[in-house]
Amino acid sequence: MALTSQVFEFQAQARQLLDLMVHSIYSNKDSFLRELISNASDAVDKLRLEGLRDKDLDADISDLHIRLTPDSEARTLTVSDNGIGMTRDEVIELIGTVAKSGTDELRQKLAEKDPADAGDLIGQFGIGFYSVFMVADRVELVTRKAGETVGTRWESTGDGTYTLDEVADAPQGTAITLSLKPVDEDDAVNDYADQNVLRRLVKKxxxxxxxxxxxxxxxSVPGEPGEDGETPEPTVEEADETLNSQKALWAKSSSEVSKEEYAEFYRHISHAWDEPLETITLHAEGTFEYQALLFIPTQAPFDLFMRERSTGIHLYVKRVFIMDDAAELMPEYLRFVQGVVDAADLSLNVSREILQQDRQIRAIRRRLVKKVISSVQELQDRRPEDYQTFWANFGRVFKEGLINDHDNAKAILKASVFASTASETEPTTLVDYISRMKADQDVIYYMTGESRTQIERSPHLEAFRAKGIEVLLLSDPVDEVWVSSGLDFEDKQLVSIAKGVVDLDGDDADVDEEAKTKQQEQFAPLLTWMGETLTDEVTEVRLSSRLTESAACLVGDAFSMTPQLEKLYRASGQPVPHSKRILELNPDNALVTALVGKFDAESDDHADLESTAKLVYASAVLAEGGDLEDPAEVAKLLADALTKNLG
Incomplete structure (x- = not known):
């Protein structure tokens, strides 16, 4: 039974998005044609692949192509292909709604962005089809899925509704007809019903x-002169003209391709509108032959940290498209890389499961990864400004490789930069850090935290500042994980200033060992008592060599989790028991000296000092930006102490 015409409402987000598309994006209306052609190319790719996989597919793949049909009198433009096509349900899912994650973010950015710069958001958010409403008052889409017998017509004026009909005689593929808006007299060069305009845009x-x-x-074909010497009127003939060269850019040397051609190819495969920050070419010969053309984007895509995001590597075999999400060719931490890999002798029947086990795929992946990392290193060395752009957009992702890619971790470390106490604005490489190390320093010091500000306020930094020792300030969540993996750099171990025992005196001749021993003996009874009093919160209480001003701080042992890492695990749903740490006291702090002076080692009753001990611990928690387990109890202890003092 045939379906009757049905009217549907756009998703609420889609209606708002369409309104913004029509009224907010003026900078580059040409982008609609690029998006429609890219979508058509994808559809033809998919049919070609399906035809290779399914020999019984009832579809014509003998002359796959894309066609532009302008009609200047009717003011229409049709972009059609004989590719894979869509079912009715796919039309509703892919065209009738905007269900992609990030739509709210896109709408917000479109609303906030200057209209002159808004066009670059079209491809970035994967809503290229909707760009047609920048140039059309009405859009009709007719499509039939390859192998199906009935097609679907979708029609909308972009006013919040769309109509669906069944089409019995629809050709295979998809045809999109735009009823074009009147030509702007001030912008007559962009008449999209003009064949010359279309030639120029396709070429570009x-x-x-x-x-x-x-x-x-x-x-117009001129006639041949007759025997009487008369030349007849020219005849008018229709002919097909192919508008594009169809050259595979990855098969050409970089000297043969312009920067603009690379940029447009990047935009085609990435569905983005920014410029590539770096273009990487690779031609491998020998046992495994393949060609690769890779791009590092200038801007991070909105879904960079979304789990469902696909990779940007397109796989071809001998110029035949295989898949547009070849995740096996690029690790997760390089998921921002876009590009094409064209192998010489992979099986055309290859599946994702086979790819994971294929020896050639693994070899290609190793080479691509090393090439990308070395390209990042070259940016750092030769184009510092571009490297800063890269790091601002992708540094957090790039550092994930320090956890997941042991083979390349040292190279990733070298190509990375980190905030440090050496500069408030400029991050440092580890090579530069080592060049500034003091003569007797043999480790790289770091501290992790939720923000640079929080770390800089930590009492753990006090002695390092006093002695002019540089410390890396690591505030990205991924830093909490990779620093605990035991990595070193140029035989220098990375050491947390918030863990273990820190001895900054070393062989300092000015250190009075006898005085230190005497001090330790003086404080020993207090330390033992506080350790027993705070046994539920700490594993030990000891004197500190890392404090110069604060009364106390909390430190972990060499292999314990930091509070920030515990938070990350709990936030991800993994139950982690609370780790008790060591409380260190500053023997030169007035509060601590007053406490030891009041403590009577001979007495068995120190109830009057218990609240002070608990407040010292609470102050150490707060000083590092931590959370108190029972803030109400601490508030009461503080109020009692203040009352007693004022009394």
Missing amino acids: YSDFISWPIRMTVVK
Whole structure:
């Protein structure tokens, strides 16, 4: 039974998005054609692959192509392909709604962004189809899935609703017809029903598309002179003109390709609109032959940290498209890389499961990873400003490789930068850190925390500041994980200033060992008593060599979790028991000296000092930006202490 015409409402977010598309984006209306051609190219790729996989598929793959059909009198433009097509349900899912994560963020950015700069958001958020409403008052889409017998017509004016009909005689593929808005007299060069305009735009944006982009053109053919010498009137003939060169950019040397051609190819495969920050070419010969063209983007995509995000590597075999999400070719920490890999002799029947076990795939992956990391290192060395852009957008992701890629961890460390106490604004490489190390320093000091500000206020830094020793300030969540993996750099171990025993005196001749021993004996009874009193909170109480001003601080042992790492695990749903740490006291702090002076080692009753001991512990928790387990109890202890003091 045939379906009747049905009217649907756009998703609420989609209605708002369409309104913004029509009224907010003016900078580059040409982008609609690039998006439609890219979508058509993807559809043809998918049919070609499905035809190779399914020999019984009832679909014509003998002449796959994309066609532009302008009609200047009717003011329409049709972009059609004979690719995979869509079912009715797929039309509703892919065209009728905007269900992608990030839509709210896109709407907010479109609303806030200057109209002159808003066009670059079209591809970034994967809503290229909706760009048609920048140039069209009405859009009709007719499609039939390859292998199906009935097609679907989708129609909308972008006013909040769309209509669906069943089409019995729809051709295989998808045809999108735009009823174009009137030509702006001030912008007549962008008449999208003009064949010359379409030629120019295809050459500029889509020349590299691997399928022919055709347009039927009318040509005037002069007649041949007759025997009487008369030349007849020229005849008018229609002919197909292929508008693009269909050259695979990755198969050409970099000297043959312009920067603009690389940029447009990057935009095509990434569905983005920014410029590539770095272009990487690779031609491998020998046992495994393949070619690769990779790009590091300038801007981070909105879904960079979303689990469902696909990778950006397109896999071809001998110029035949295989898949656009070849996750096995690029590790997760390089998921921002976009590009194409064209292998010479992979099986065309390859599946994702086979890819994971394929020896050639593993070899290609190793080479690509090393090439990308070395390219990041070259940015750091030769183009510092571009490297700063890279690090601001992708540094947090790049550092994930320090956890997941043991083979390349040292190279990743070298290509990374970190905030440090050496500068308030400029991050440092580890190479530069080592060059500034003091003569007797043999480790790289660091501290982790939730923010640079929090770390800088930590009492753990006091002695390091006093002695002019540089400390790395690591505030990204990923830092909490990789620093505990035991990595070293140029044989220098990375050591947390918030763990273990810190001895900054070393062989300092000015240190009075006898005085230190006497001090230790003086404080020993107090330390023992406080350790027993605070046994539920700490494992030990000891004197500190890392404090110069604060009364106390909390430190972990060499292999304990930091409070921040515990929070991360709990936030991810993993139950982690609370780790007790060591309480260190500053023997030169007035509060601590007053406490030891009041403590009577001969007495068995120190109830009057218990609240002070608990407040000293609470102050250490707060000083490092931690959370008190029972703030109400601490508030009461503090109020009692203040009352007693004032009394």
